[in-house]
Amino acid sequence: MEFQKAKNKLYQKHMKHILLLTDFSESAKNATNYALQLFQDQASCFYMLHIPQKSVYTTSDLMAAGTSSIYNSLVKKAKTKLDKYVKTLESNSSNKKISFETIVDYDVLTDSVNQIISSKKIDLIVMGTNGVTGAKEVVFGSNTINVIRKVDCATLVIPKGFQYKKPHTLFLPLDQTDSLNSKAFLKLLSYVKTFKTSLDVVRVIPQDEGTPEAQDQEHLKTNLKDTTFEYQLVKNKNIHEVVAQYLNKNKADLMALLVQKETAFERFLTASDTKKISDDLKVPLFIFHSH
Template structure:
């Protein structure tokens, strides 16, 4: 049984992400912690200014609690035939601090959230909450793009950075997820030149040992920007989910905020699963 943290701001985007998670884990027994975080300065500038004679509880807590209860009640009804346990959590703190506290106190195995971004010219841009959770919360995180319709993650794409190792805990965690939920893993070792990397030399031996009996493809691509490789591969293969092995901020920064890879975050159309090294 896993402990899964579902983050919501009550937007359609976040609710869609919650529904993805529940559909993904159908047929299993899991504890779902549904967390809504209110930002303190929002209270001071908005709610408290118009609260009048209402108590702080009525103006700040009760409203959010009722909305969260309505949301969770709906999820429980929709998935009443599943072995799911739900717990509602409301916090008034810095968003990432709140998430980190829940991850620690509830022994969370996976965080699920929407992109909380804005849409412009049909491009989804990751919002600050999503970016900060991936950067600052050391817990596997599954991010669902806006308006993404659930599809079983049968085929997963894993781009490998210069220093990413397939012989580590993060890759082992990915393989546990893959063997449970998907049918095929696509591995892309992306490098800036034709020089043979130390990790590249280790890949084949390790992959042949630990992916025995599991369907996979392995490719090495050089002299091509990461965003071009990923976008081209997704267009020519039936990829349902992208996975990343994040070493601190290195790969993440290049994948989402580097000058050559910003386009990936704008055009990401499938869920993203991040494991921290």
């Protein structure tokens, strides 16, 4: 009994708190399945969040509510569906070190996510891509874009239909403003070490100007003593072109971006050749926020 208590405390100390966003679409379900397999050897608590669209507020729902709270009636219906889904996930999982908690909310998505991050001490958000709704959202749908822009938490986006395979290589493209001496990079390294992947770093400098190569190499050697890594410097090309070429020629299992507001990620989304990138971007993408 004492041993089990000590074991449980150890699990809790190293437990990952992961927020899964679901609308019950195939894309969301695939992202959830990927996350469960990715963390299959980790002690993890998965918080499953569902925010029903207002279009599901049907007349029959309102009539069925009667004199009871309409809000409670709608939440109960959604919660029942979510709980049923989670029970299926639990029964199909062989990982005895995981737990689930379901959350139904009718708040604005990003407001709800931010509240949960604070109250549950979330380490990572996992979500799928969710459709194209505009020129800036060729790669990701609007919900994904809003989470990346407005939520300060590591996020893992899983491409629609991507089948899980154990990751061996993580690809990190950097533009001239990205720093390896940042909290964002240290967060990335924690996942590199957790998954025991190698790291391929490509620094992209659009023009033939001064480079931080020596500094980059120093940071990598200092922080990746037990990790295999490669470093490459590319000049006179844009980051979109380099990403496309790399993903076409190499077998990366994960990709990461160090996102700075209104800089690299915005350019990644709005550049004229983003459509080509979206066609080639077939690996899960980590987003880490720089400050």
